[in-house]
Amino acid sequence: MKKIAILGSTGSIGTQTLDVVAMHPEQFQVEGLAAGSNIELLLEQVTKFNPKKVSVATKELADQLKPQLPAGTKIYYGDEGLIEVAAETDSEFVVTAVMGSMGLPSTLAAIEAGKTIGLANKETLVTAGHLVTALAKKKGIRLLPIDSEHSAIFQCLNGEDASSIRQITLTASGGSFRDLTREQLQHVTVEDALKHPNWSMGSKITIDSATMVNKGLEVIEAHWLFGLPYEQIGVLLHPESIIHSFVEFRDSSIIAQLGNPDMRVPIQYALTYPERWSSPSSRLSLAQVGKLNFKEMDFERFPCLRLAFECGKMGGTAPTVFNAANEIAVSRFLRRDISFLQIESIIEDVLSKHQVQSEPDLMVIQEADHWARQLATEWKQ
């Protein structure tokens, strides 16, 4: 029986992780669950999975939930609560599925405590990839990808190392507005942006997909997970999201991973690695699909992808600032405070004012993150 903890259990990845757990009740024991403010759903999850520790965003929420919890479940809150669930349970495996760079301290704490990581929270690796991967290496900890593209690359590699690779290619659906011109993007709404063509996900990542920031974050995530230079990481537009990503090896063989878009597959693969278990995901019929489409990425149409490559290559605090500015810009767009195209204006403006620091330690990373958030919050046209 594998003992696990889930950070962000009430979100899109968190609930699908619990779906996988529920399909294999003899194989998993849930030791800890951390949520933000959805205490009704957290309580349902506690009733069903009986964790020993839970955490919520604030003391007020913890006080509200506490009287309803079974005697065996302890409750914590805030950043320390998240770290408690990440590092201080009997779990051997932690799924990191909170949204944003707020997941960094708990991910570091889980690694420090010797837990295997099922990594969904890509912002953590973008913000401080050098610190996370160095700590994982020092502790001998595996970072198993949950993000669909990275799970695909991981499956294609199947143990082969970076020296066999000519290039990896991450596929991109193009997001909610892939067929719109930049002119048309001026008038799009939040509701339209939230309609992803292929995946049902949390609102922040759905907006990131429409701006192509998501693919930019994934390029940086791939750099850290697979130890590849940016010159060996490509992106290809693939509207159907059937090929989740592929690897071209140095002998010119290409291996791709395919399947219907269903996050339960990469989540389960991370949880059961190196084994493959049966899954309820619908089978892919290529005969029914008939045809798959591909297109070169247009960096003029999707400038955030170009910015992400530039920040990745610059390194240091550049990706930290790219990510933090984007997190604030997306939350402002979702609050209808700025327009869709102003998301990229904010990222560009904040980056243009940033003095990149190389080899940043955790404190420098946190300062850069904080600085970028403040500028992005105050940004006006």
Ligand SMILES: NC(=O)C1=CN([C@@H]2O[C@H](COP(=O)(O)OP(=O)(O)OC[C@H]3O[C@@H](n4cnc5c(N)ncnc54)[C@H](OP(=O)(O)O)[C@@H]3O)[C@@H](O)[C@H]2O)C=CC1
């Ligand atoms: N959704 C997907 O298919 C994919 C997601 N990812 C990545 O996975 C991560 C999660 O994405 P997704 O599941 O879509 O996001 P959601 O917005 O659906 O979920 C976010 C989770 O974080 C929790 N949370 C928010 N604030 C806090 C807090 N202060 N303390 C603890 N938990 C908190 C939320 O709790 P609550 O709701 O209770 O407030 C929720 O459980 C992101 O980094 C995303 O990029 C990667 C690939 C695919």
Ligand SMILES: CC(=O)[C@@H](O)[C@H](O)COP(=O)(O)O
């Ligand atoms: C499911 C998943 O992994 C998301 O990150 C997904 O990749 C979003 O797709 P696009 O960013 O390609 O629209």
Ligand SMILES: [Mn+2]
């Ligand atoms: Mn992805």
